[in-house]
Amino acid sequence: MRGDAADRTHPPELGDCRDPIEHDPVGVFVLVGGRLSYADAAFLDVLGRSRSELIGRPFEGLVAEEDRPSIAALLDRSSAAIGKIESCRFVRNNGTTRPREVVIRRIDGKDLVIGTVRGAIPQIRSGRLHGLWELGKGLTEIGDVGALCERAALYVRDDLDYDFCAIWLTEGAEMVQHGAAANPFFPAGEIPMRGMRIPVEGRGITHLAIKHSEPVIVPDVTRDDRYDGSRTSMRSALAVPLIGRKGPIGVIEVESQRRAAFGGQDLEVLSALGSQLAIAISALRQEESLRLINGFGQQIAAASTVEQVVAGTIDFLAEQFDYQLSVLFLGGSEGDLKVAGARGPYGERGVEIGWSLPPGEGIVGWVARNRRYAIVDDVRRDPRYYEAFSGTRSEIAVPVTFSGELYGVLNVESKDPGFFDEEDRRVLEVIANHLVIALSNLASKESLREQAIRDPLTGMYNRHYFNSIIEAEFNRSNRYNHPLTLMMIDIDGFREVNNRLGHLKGDDVLRQIARVIGESVRAADHVIRYGGDEFLILMPETREEAEMVAKRLKERIAKLPEEAGIPGISLGLSIGIYLRPPGEGRSLQAILEEVDRKMYADKREHGPDRTDGHDHPPPDDAR
Structure with a gap:
């Protein structure tokens, strides 16, 4: 029942990659008088040689020199070994070696031996795992993800003796090649360049390993459409995902010229390497994240x-x-x-x-x-x-x-x-x-x-602010061909508030007058406390609207004494208005003198009893 459940949940497109040990290559050979008389295709793949090169050669001469004594002992008729297993490293035609187990069976009474060659022996496996441990120590000393992947790819090629290795890491919706190593016989165009990018979604064993977070083994790439590589000399392939804390962060892709080159021990070793690599990459990325976050902090602080x-x-x-x-x-x-x-x-x-x-x-x-x-x-x-x-x-x-x-x-x-x-x-x-x-x-x-730009008593802008923006407002008026209005306001009757009720009450009334002015203009207008009881309103893009605002302000201030609790005191406003057309060449000083003149003309129009302005202490920045 458990096996059935596993079959239902296992993605069929991964094939039989869950049982890679079944794909351990088993080569068969026959010796007569210690010399090779028959070799099947799998055995030929192990040595990378043709049958004509091997037939008739002493078996001991096919293995590494240091392994020859143990192989000679295995073949000695006096040992009468039946099904005995020995380890050795076969020498390939390019000088590299392949670690394998050799199992022989001697036919009784004859100088005839039937043997098989299969995957790496426990001693070789132990050596590989020890090599991984040494590599792991070295990886912790590398401070760059790219250099980390290059070192791991070289280890796969040189120490594990695979023909090709590429390491891909995910970056968003893409996989980026960060390390690759291949034997010298590869054409340069078949080796992906560092930095090459491919979509995460797609065909091929690297994509399947990422998609399902499981390894994928292809024993024969010529008969399996899951392989979509461009290396024409390859015969088998293996992809092992690198698993981070949130799932796959990359893939180790390994390929061989031999069919069925990858088995359970290969998967075990490469999975262990993948775990080490994922941990090292995650640690480096975490350090990089901290550096990036600190840089981000400096950026937004500015x-x-x-x-x-x-x-x-x-x-x-x-x-x-x-x-x-x-x-x-x-x-x-x-x-x-x-x-x-x-x-x-x-x-x-x-x-x-x-x-x-x-x-x-x-x-x-x-x-x-x-x-x-x-x-x-x-x-x-x-x-x-x-x-x-x-x-x-x-x-x-x-x-x-x-x-x-x-x-x-x-x-x-x-x-x-x-x-x-x-x-x-x-x-x-x-x-x-x-x-x-x-x-x-x-x-x-x-x-x-x-x-710095607000009047502390009324909360309106101060003269310093006005001086800082007026040139820009003139320029904007000229550029967009819009007029601009300046309105100068003086409070009439304010001396009586101070004389009869004191300056504290005068401050309160001045704040209320400023509030009324602020409520009576647009959000785009600027209200400035220009002097003691003088206000200046800068009104961009206005024409006749200024006259209506002035009328509204006079009406509201006339009602303010009753609202402010100072009945019997009359308050009013004297207002001068200057409409500056776009492109006008008059200086700011000349414009201010003109609007001030118009304000006093408005004050005189209401009679001599309305000329008592400038009674209130001016703000700190008034000149």
Whole structure:
């Protein structure tokens, strides 16, 4: 029953790669008088020679010199060995050796021996595994993934004595060749160049090994359409996946000129190598991730806007960690969470920049409320989940906090269940730390900037700010052929507030007047506290609208004494308006003198009792 269950779940396209020991090559030979009289094709493949080269040669001369005494003893008639096993290394036509087991059976009373040659013996296996242990120590001293793969490929070719080896690593939807080694007889065009890229999805044993996270053995590439390599001299192939913490991260591809060259021991050794290589690569990638995250932190720390910080964060998650479904929420002005940046098909549910998460909803809402991370292996089983993308199966969210204050939530999703683990959590928390530092720095800079350009009493812009923007506004007016209006305002009757009620009440009334002015203009307009009780309004792209604003302001300020609790005191505004046409050559000084003249003309028009302006102490930056 267990075997049946395994058969039902095993992908049929992998063939019989689960039982590679069945493919251990077994060569048959016959000796007469110690000389070779017959050799089958598998035995010829072991030596890489033709039958005519071998027939009649002493068997001892086919093995390495140091193995000849043991082979001679095995063949000695006096030993009367039946089914005895001995190890040796056969010498191939190119000078390399093949470790094999030799089993002989002597025909009674005759000088006739029938023998078989099969895969590596336990002693050779032990030596290979010891060699892997030595290699593993060397791999830990290599600090580059490419050099790591090159060293492993050379080991496969030289120490394990395979004809060809290539090591491919996944990068997103592609596999990249990071190391290759081949015997000298290979044409240069049949060896893939380092850096070569192929899609992860596709035909061939490397793709199958990645797809199913299982090794694939092809005993005869000429009869198996799973092999799609271009090396015409190859006869058998093996692909072993490199398994990382989240599945396959690459493939070791090995090929041989011999048919059925790969068996159980080959798979065992290469799987052990694959495990060592995957661990070493993962460790290097983790170190590289830390370096990249530190570089990311420096990059966003230099950003001058929140938009630059958000875009840099979302791009970094996708490009360096392949997080293709990510959303950064930042706190809104009303304490809600708004989408500041997103990567993925979230638009299908209306989740886009500026979208507000319903208060307390979703795993993100839970993380914001509890100030702690959440990893959800299957969102379909979590009642907290708020669906923003129908393809999401797993999710991780970490809070973006600083000194206990919540700035936002960093949320990443995957189409695969159980995709995220503690390593992802650590990575995202480090990124969140860099993110909140950058946001905090920007907030501090913005706060300092606001202090430098705002009047501390009224909260309106100050004269320093006006001087810093006016030239740019003139240029913009000229470039887009739009007029620009300057409105100078002086508060009439303000001396009486100070004389009768004191300067503290005067400060309060001045703040209320500034509020009314701010509420009466557009968001694109700039209200500046220009002097003690003088205000200047810069109004881009306006014509007759300025007259309507002036009328509205006078009406509202006339009603303010009653609203402010100062009945019996009359307040009004004297307003001068200057419309600057685009391209006008008058200097700023001349324009300010003209608008000031018009303001006093408006004040005189209302009578001598309305000429008591400039009574209030000017702001610190007034000149």
